[in-house]
Amino acid sequence: MSVRQVSVAEAIALAADxxxxxxxxxxxxxxxxxxxxxxxxxxxxxxSRIGELVPDRSTPLLLHCASGARSARAAVRLEALGYSDLVxxxxxxxxxxxxxxxxxxxxxxxxxxxxxxYSRQVLIPEIGQAGQRKLLDGKVLxxxxxGLGSPAAFYLTSSGVGTIGLVDDDLVxxxxxxxxxxxxxxxxxxxxxxxxxxxxxxLNPETRVVEHRERLSDENVERLIxxxxxxxxxxxxxxxxxxxxxxxxxxxxxxxxxxxYRWDGQVTTFVPFDGxxxxxxxxxxxxxxxxxxxSVAGVLGVLPGIVGLLQANEVFKLLLGVxxxxxxRLLMFDAMSTSFxxxxxxxxxxxxxxxxxxxxxxxPAAASA
Amino acid sequence: xxxVKIPPVLRDSVGGSRDLTASGQTVAAVLDDLFxxxxxxxxxxxEDGQLSRFINVYVNDRDVRYRDGLDTPVGAEDTVILLPxxxxxxx
Numbered sequence: 001m002s003v004r005q006v007s008v009a010e011a012i013a014l015a016a017d018x019x020x021x022x023x024x025x026x027x028x029x030x031x032x033x034x035x036x037x038x039x040x041x042x043x044x045x046x047x048s049r050i051g052e053l054v055p056d057r058s059t060p061l062l063l064h065c066a067s068g069a070r071s072a073r074a075a076v077r078l079e080a081l082g083y084s085d086l087v088x089x090x091x092x093x094x095x096x097x098x099x100x101x102x103x104x105x106x107x108x109x110x111x112x113x114x115x116x117x118y119s120r121q122v123l124i125p126e127i128g129q130a131g132q133r134k135l136l137d138g139k140v141l142x143x144x145x146x147g148l149g150s151p152a153a154f155y156l157t158s159s160g161v162g163t164i165g166l167v168d169d170d171l172v173x174x175x176x177x178x179x180x181x182x183x184x185x186x187x188x189x190x191x192x193x194x195x196x197x198x199x200x201x202x203l204n205p206e207t208r209v210v211e212h213r214e215r216l217s218d219e220n221v222e223r224l225i226x227x228x229x230x231x232x233x234x235x236x237x238x239x240x241x242x243x244x245x246x247x248x249x250x251x252x253x254x255x256x257x258x259x260x261y262r263w264d265g266q267v268t269t270f271v272p273f274d275g276x277x278x279x280x281x282x283x284x285x286x287x288x289x290x291x292x293x294x295s296v297a298g299v300l301g302v303l304p305g306i307v308g309l310l311q312a313n314e315v316f317k318l319l320l321g322v323x324x325x326x327x328x329r330l331l332m333f334d335a336m337s338t339s340f341x342x343x344x345x346x347x348x349x350x351x352x353x354x355x356x357x358x359x360x361x362x363x364p365a366a367a368s369a
Numbered sequence: 370x371x372x373v374k375i376p377p378v379l380r381d382s383v384g385g386s387r388d389l390t391a392s393g394q395t396v397a398a399v400l401d402d403l404f405x406x407x408x409x410x411x412x413x414x415x416e417d418g419q420l421s422r423f424i425n426v427y428v429n430d431r432d433v434r435y436r437d438g439l440d441t442p443v444g445a446e447d448t449v450i451l452l453p454x455x456x457x458x459x460x
Contacts, residue, residue: 238454259455264377266455282454286423297377332452336387341374343427343450346435 003075008091011062012101019062019087020054024074029066031115035096036104043070046077057082064089064096109133114206118160126322132160138319139163141228143216143244145192146170147304148234148258150182152312157200157207161319164200165210165228168192179301216240221247230318231255232311234304238285245270245278246353249361256314258307260299263335265307268326268345269314273354275327280348280355303335371399373449382409391449396426397439399449414451425452 006014015021021038023030030040039053043065054061061083063071068090075088089096097103109129115122118132127135138161142149145168153164170192172183180192187195193211200209212224216235221243225231231248233255235241241257248255248270255270257278270277310331317323332341349355370390375383383389389406393399404411414421419439426433427450433441443449 261377261455264455281425282423284422286454330452334387341450343425343430343432343452346432 003072003079003086003088005068005072005088005090008089008095008101009099011064011087011089011091012096012099014062014087015101019060021062021064022054022071022074024063024065024071028112031106033106034104035064036102043074046074047081050078050081050083054083058084060085060087062087062089064093066093068092110136114160121159127320131320131322134319134321135160135316136162138230139165139228140230140232140315140319141165141167141225142232142234143167143240144234144236145180145182145196146176146234146236147179147260147299148308148311149196149232150180151305151308152232152234152315153182153196153200154203155309155312156315157204157209159316160204161207161315163208163210163228165212165224166193166196167212167214167216167224168196169213169215179299179304181305216244218243218247222251225251225253228253230315232315233257234308234311238282241278242285246361248272249277249354254318256311256318258304258311260303260307262298263300263303265303265310265333265335266330267307267310267314267333268330269318271325271327276345276347277351277354279353280351281330281345283348283351300335303333306333306335371443371445371447371449373399373403374451376451376453376455378453378455379410379413379451382413383407393443395439396428396433396441396443396449399443400439423453426450427452 015035021035023034023038023040024043024046026042027040041049041053063075063086065071068088071088072090075086078086110132114132114136121127122129122132140156140161142153142164145153145166149166156164172187172190172192172195174188176183177185182196182199183192191213193213197209197211200207214220216224225247231244231253233241233244235244244255249272252272254272257268257270259266314325317325328345330343330345347354352358353361370392373389373391375386375389380386389403391399391402393402400414414424416422420426428441428443428447
């Protein structure tokens with residue numbers, strides 16, 4: 001038994017006939033264009049991965065590289081592994097295109113620098129170059145550049161989310177540094193948005209960090225969220241949460257909700273008209289004694305870290321369109337016992353914001369279609 | 370006896386406990402047993418004999434508002450979760 005050597009013209013005919021094509025070039029060469037339906041398997045990875053990719057050793061295979069040299073070596077190795085029907089294209093890949101062989105032009109989704117920087121997550125099947133492109137095109141608005149916003153902003157930025165908006169009008173205070181890790185001791189007194197932008201752009205100069213140096217209100221909420229895909233809610237008071245909820249429903253923006261108190265945190269995701277909204281869960285604003293702020297009650301430093309990253313995880317899934325979000329589920333974290341509880345939350349038909357005949361926001365016709 | 374999870378903002382009404390046990394066949398009976406053990410809890414959880422609007426009550430993972438309210442049955446193996454809104458976040 002030996003490996004059959006064929007010309008480029010013969011290889012084109014074999015591939016058109018349905019013979020499985022193994023491209024043993026490097027990923028950088030593949031990215032510049034490749035045969036449609038081919039499997040990329042660089043020569044160095046061949047022994048370790050061929051068994052998984054082609055379990056049946058009698059499968060008819062067509063091997064190629066750029067010139068026929070590497071694929072000839074690959075064929076010898078495959079023959080030694082027991083593969084029995086091997087054809088090597090002994091010719092130049094340029095001839096394939098010149099002779100009219102089927103060709104898939106490169107989709108330049110990422111620059112070389114981006115492909116290197118994000119390589120560890122591009123390797124994940126559910127992300128890949130297309131998913132990374134979605135992250136790079138993603139626009140996420142963080143309400144609050146504080147405890148929850150800090151860890152979320154760090155990872156959204158490091159992972160290549162293209163635009164990060166920060167809404168905050170506070171100045172960095174010494175008491176923030178225990179948990180608001182975007183800020184540093186030498187920036188006490190600086191605007192939080194400015195401090196956050198410095199930190200985030202040091203981590204990833206490519207990220208567009210937009211400072212909104214204002215406090216969210218019913219006056220500015222629609223203008224602020226309109227230009228973003230997703231809102232990460234890390235506010236510190238109920239009034240803002242209701243304002244955000246109603247505007248997000250109106251403009252159809254998902255909101256990833258997080259809240260924290262001492263050793264306990266809550267996370268959920270509100271997808272407008274597809275699951276409950278904040279008012280479905282908490283129809284009425286509680287009195288202040290039932291809902292003290294961190295400044296009164298205290299909070300464990302690591303807690304917003306954990307909760308903020310659970311929020312970031314939700315953002316990633318929403319941007320990528322993969323997995324199962326927390327829509328319809330409230331996740332509760334208890335740091336003292338290191339345990340999670342989960343309850344179901346329902347869309348309330350009588351909800352004043354998103355229910356049937358809602359007074360506050362009418363469901364957009366497109367959303368119910 | 371059912372297990373009742375006490376949220377952080379209500380723990381000062383129950384001597385700091387995170388978790389209590391109470392007996393009763395319904396949410397109302399379980400709460401009555403809790404109030405007998407911790408009288409201060411009653412006014413935090415109820416308004417005029419009804420559940421407070423500010424507190425969600427779950428039997429296991431189900432909101433009793435979407436079941437039978439205070440009449441929702443509670444089994445000995447069930448966990449009752451009291452859950453007020455939390456506001457904390459950024460600042």
